[in-house]
Amino acid sequence: MIYRFALVVVITLLNPFFLLAASVEGYYDLYYFNNQNSKMSEETLANDYVDTIEDPFQPINQLIFSINFTIDMLAIEPVAYVYKNTVPEVAQDRVGNLFDNLSSPITFLNQIFQGKFEQASQTLGRFITNTTLGLGGLVDVASEFGVEKAQTDFGLTLAHYGFKGGPYLVLPIIGPTSFRDLLGKGVDFFSDPISRNLNNKTNVYLGIGKIIYVRADNYDLINNIKYKSLDPYTFMKTVYYQNRTGKTNE
Amino acid sequence: MNKLTQNLTNHLKLLALIFSLFFAFESRCDSDIRDFAQETVDRILHVVTNDNMSSDKKSALLEKTFLEVVDIPWIARYTLGRHWAKLTPTQSAEFTKLYEQYLVNIYVPNFKKYNSDQVTITSIQNLGSADKKEYLVKTTIENERRTTAYSINFRVVRKDDKLQIFDFITEGVSMISTQRAEFNAIISAHGLDYLFTKLRSRNPNGEE
Numbered sequence A: 001m002i003y004r005f006a007l008v009v010v011i012t013l014l015n016p017f018f019l020l021a022a023s024v025e026g027y028y029d030l031y032y033f034n035n036q037n038s039k040m041s042e043e044t045l046a047n048d049y050v051d052t053i054e055d056p057f058q059p060i061n062q063l064i065f066s067i068n069f070t071i072d073m074l075a076i077e078p079v080a081y082v083y084k085n086t087v088p089e090v091a092q093d094r095v096g097n098l099f100d101n102l103s104s105p106i107t108f109l110n111q112i113f114q115g116k117f118e119q120a121s122q123t124l125g126r127f128i129t130n131t132t133l134g135l136g137g138l139v140d141v142a143s144e145f146g147v148e149k150a151q152t153d154f155g156l157t158l159a160h161y162g163f164k165g166g167p168y169l170v171l172p173i174i175g176p177t178s179f180r181d182l183l184g185k186g187v188d189f190f191s192d193p194i195s196r197n198l199n200n201k202t203n204v205y206l207g208i209g210k211i212i213y214v215r216a217d218n219y220d221l222i223n224n225i226k227y228k229s230l231d232p233y234t235f236m237k238t239v240y241y242q243n244r245t246g247k248t249n250e
Numbered sequence B: 001m002n003k004l005t006q007n008l009t010n011h012l013k014l015l016a017l018i019f020s021l022f023f024a025f026e027s028r029c030d031s032d033i034r035d036f037a038q039e040t041v042d043r044i045l046h047v048v049t050n051d052n053m054s055s056d057k058k059s060a061l062l063e064k065t066f067l068e069v070v071d072i073p074w075i076a077r078y079t080l081g082r083h084w085a086k087l088t089p090t091q092s093a094e095f096t097k098l099y100e101q102y103l104v105n106i107y108v109p110n111f112k113k114y115n116s117d118q119v120t121i122t123s124i125q126n127l128g129s130a131d132k133k134e135y136l137v138k139t140t141i142e143n144e145r146r147t148t149a150y151s152i153n154f155r156v157v158r159k160d161d162k163l164q165i166f167d168f169i170t171e172g173v174s175m176i177s178t179q180r181a182e183f184n185a186i187i188s189a190h191g192l193d194y195l196f197t198k199l200r201s202r203n204p205n206g207e208e
Helices: A002-014 A016-023 A042-046 A058-086 A089-102 A104-113 A117-132 A154-160 A179-191 A200-217 A219-228 A232-248 B002-048 B055-069 B072-086 B089-116 B175-190 B192-202
Strands: A168-171 A175-178 B117-126 B134-143 B150-159 B162-170
Touching: A058 A168, A058 A200, A058 A219, A058 A232, A089 A104, A089 A117, A089 A200, A104 A117, A104 A154, A104 A179, A154 A179, A154 A232, A168 A179, A168 A232, A175 A179, A175 A232, A200 A219, A219 A232, A219 B089, A232 B175, B002 B055, B002 B089, B002 B117, B002 B134, B002 B150, B002 B162, B055 B089, B055 B162, B072 B089, B072 B162, B072 B175, B089 B192, B162 B175, B175 B192
Parallel strands: none
Antiparallel strands: A168 A175, B117 B134, B134 B150, B150 B162
């Protein structure tokens, strides 16, 4: 455990991309508007569009995006389609609850890191309730009691302390991320008490299961991006950064 | 002393009147935005939950509602930014029409999925414009399958006493910001003509 923690610290401190990510102006002005002026003024209409998302690796990102697109079309989308249309909705909901519950320890730790102690206590309460009364997390009993779920991660913890997203990245299979969020994913993986107590094989199965579940849960949304968007790469990049900015400001 | 008290009382009454008029006006503004939002939601739900209506009829009514409540000409201009000025009147009219059809094709089918959802307007806030005519309406949508609600917000503008939506924000993602980014990326890489070609290709009656 100490070895893993030390590894994460060393990676964090020595990673030049992390330093870069911290220094690069992010995407906080992605929303073209600001709240001080009329959003519908002639000035707003005439202004030039400024792409504030750093994308220095665009050629390689686009290549990986195309490969992911093909993998999705050939393998993930068909499996997600079958899952979505054959597995009863109740069972799909239970699977969703299970994955939500498995992510609770990471959310709890990051809420503590972000100083959100009240939310952290709710997440802990949800985890205990759903793991015990909710049959290991299959049933979301806590929400029935009015304790709403929340989700956060180490990428958002870094954002909470002012680290910008940094350059945009597209990872094989995993998809869109940023340098900051990639680092966050690494820290979350190594510090997750659940994945650390499972063997590699189980972690791989859970990872594949989650990819299928997420794809099926967002089936129409992702298909809209893939098949209806005029420029799926830019669309996905913009959506990713806006969504993360929204979560940062929550 | 009595005169002073009387004067003071009169001043306070006048102040109270001004305040009450101000708040009454503010409240009227908020309430008509709320009415507009609620009416729009009700119109959509009325169509999508009607089991006796054919799918084609539903699509036609939803499209009509969408075109009435969304300020598409403004959004079309916004998505192009400075490139709009390069268009001739004929081209700008064509772009607006193509964009309108593109939006209808993407969004109207999605409305049909809200047939078992409970939509609640949670807040209405002025967006801070000096003339107080732009608002953010926040809604939460609860699905009977989902224990946790998700949010769809929209920006509303008052133009000549008519209210219209000029942006949808789903889970923090703004429709018009996304499409502005997307269209500008296409124009930067391939030019305006290519954007027209792509839009025509997405139009059921268009050609690649």
